[in-house]
Amino acid sequence: MNDERIYLSPPHISGDEMSYIKDAFDTNWVAPLGPHVEAFERETARYVGVKASLALSAGSAALHLASVILGLKQGMRVFCSSLTFAATVGSIYHDGIECVFIDSEPESWNMSPAALLRAFQNAEKEGLTPGAVFIVNLYGQACDMDAINKICSDYGAPVIEDAAESLGATYKGKQTGSFGKYSVLSYNGNKIITTSGGGMLLSDDEEGIAKAKFLSTQARDAAPWYEHTTLGYNYRMSNILAAIGRGQMLHLEARIAARRKIFDNYVKAFSDIEEFSFMPEPEWSCTNRWLTTLLIDESSDVTPLNVIDELAKLNIESRPVWKPMHLQPVFKGCSYWRHEEDNDVSAYLFKRGLCLPSGSSLTESQQERVINAVRKTMKR
Numbered sequence: 001m002n003d004e005r006i007y008l009s010p011p012h013i014s015g016d017e018m019s020y021i022k023d024a025f026d027t028n029w030v031a032p033l034g035p036h037v038e039a040f041e042r043e044t045a046r047y048v049g050v051k052a053s054l055a056l057s058a059g060s061a062a063l064h065l066a067s068v069i070l071g072l073k074q075g076m077r078v079f080c081s082s083l084t085f086a087a088t089v090g091s092i093y094h095d096g097i098e099c100v101f102i103d104s105e106p107e108s109w110n111m112s113p114a115a116l117l118r119a120f121q122n123a124e125k126e127g128l129t130p131g132a133v134f135i136v137n138l139y140g141q142a143c144d145m146d147a148i149n150k151i152c153s154d155y156g157a158p159v160i161e162d163a164a165e166s167l168g169a170t171y172k173g174k175q176t177g178s179f180g181k182y183s184v185l186s187y188n189g190n191k192i193i194t195t196s197g198g199g200m201l202l203s204d205d206e207e208g209i210a211k212a213k214f215l216s217t218q219a220r221d222a223a224p225w226y227e228h229t230t231l232g233y234n235y236r237m238s239n240i241l242a243a244i245g246r247g248q249m250l251h252l253e254a255r256i257a258a259r260r261k262i263f264d265n266y267v268k269a270f271s272d273i274e275e276f277s278f279m280p281e282p283e284w285s286c287t288n289r290w291l292t293t294l295l296i297d298e299s300s301d302v303t304p305l306n307v308i309d310e311l312a313k314l315n316i317e318s319r320p321v322w323k324p325m326h327l328q329p330v331f332k333g334c335s336y337w338r339h340e341e342d343n344d345v346s347a348y349l350f351k352r353g354l355c356l357p358s359g360s361s362l363t364e365s366q367q368e369r370v371i372n373a374v375r376k377t378m379k380r
């Protein structure tokens with residue numbers, strides 16, 4: 001029996017990366033910065049449809065820089081989607097910024113506009129409205145942008161869009177990564193395309209991006225010596241990694257098509273398992289299906305952890321849905337706004353949610369192995 005390991009979302013190398021890397025070596029641009037960095041920024045900004053972009057060492061670095069150029073600091077408050085990866089607000093929490101977490105809505109699994117509105121109404125009463133709202137396009141699906149943007153602009157709060165998982169996904173035909181005052185991409189190894197590690201900050205605010213660029217390269221003032229009127233960070237992407245990214249970018253559309261096909265195959269294969277419901281796709285969304293995620297209804301005595309254990313025995317990696325931030329020990333004490341008073345949507349998604357192997361390089365026979373293993377666990 002073939003039991004080679006099947007990963008959740010491994011890197012998918014195209015072969016085109018090497019020619020760009022070779023060029024970087026041949027021209028001795030083995031450095032942070034360089035022509036591939038600039039070209040990768042240009043190509044990404046054109047694809048997403050924004051004016052300015054900045055390639056960085058990680059999506060987390062981009063999130064942190066966005067908060068710095070927005071002027072977020074100790075004593076201030078931010079709102080953030082609870083159902084996400086800790087990096088969304090993890091790096092700014094160190095700076096002593098208060099995090100208020102917002103629940104998901106069942107329609108998209110992303111930030112609930114109803115919960116967001118109640119959080120704003122309460123914050124106004126307390127006299128401490130947020131300095132920014134961090135929205136997340138989870139598993140490659142856009143948030144309900146119109147509803148969220150309307151509320152945030154009514155209260156004058158800028159939006160930071162964490163599009164780390166959603167490159168290539170659209171909302172009403174418009175690319176994600178173009179909705180935030182500042183938006184963030186990630187090229188970590190498990191994302192839809194990768195540079196082995198990296199990120200991008202995107203915006204129409206060219207001045208803000210220029211400021212972020214200055215801060216990302218140690219904030220060196222114009223002088224013959226190292227002169228600093230402010231302190232910065234070492235957050236830039238290297239020319240070699242940007243070369244990988246350019247090779248990956250050529251295949252983004254194919255990667256999205258592959259992941260959507262994998263999702264469709266799972267839906268078809270499990271159509272008779274009535275306890276399963278897949279992450280929905282509202283009519284305004286075209287998701288990249290970064291990960292295929294589904295819920296196992298509470299009526300089933302099989303839990304996501306049971307399935308994960310069984311798949312692990314067969315050398316197949318699977319995961320629960322993200323554990324919401326309001327349930328994380330590190331964020332104990334932070335306030336949280338539910339979708340409805342008596343309906344904690346993100347907690348339910350965590351309890352009953354399962355992510356299946358979804359890498360664009362997953363072969364049909366590998367997917368069949370996953371499907372058979374899941375069916376066996378569900379006793380089908």
Ligand SMILES: *Cc1c(COP(=O)(O)O)cnc(C)c1O
Pocket residue numbers: 057058059060061084085087088136162164165185186187188197198199
């Ligand atoms: C991967 C990810 C990040 C972090 O990106 P890095 O490049 O790994 O720092 C942030 N937010 C979300 C939602 C992610 O999935």
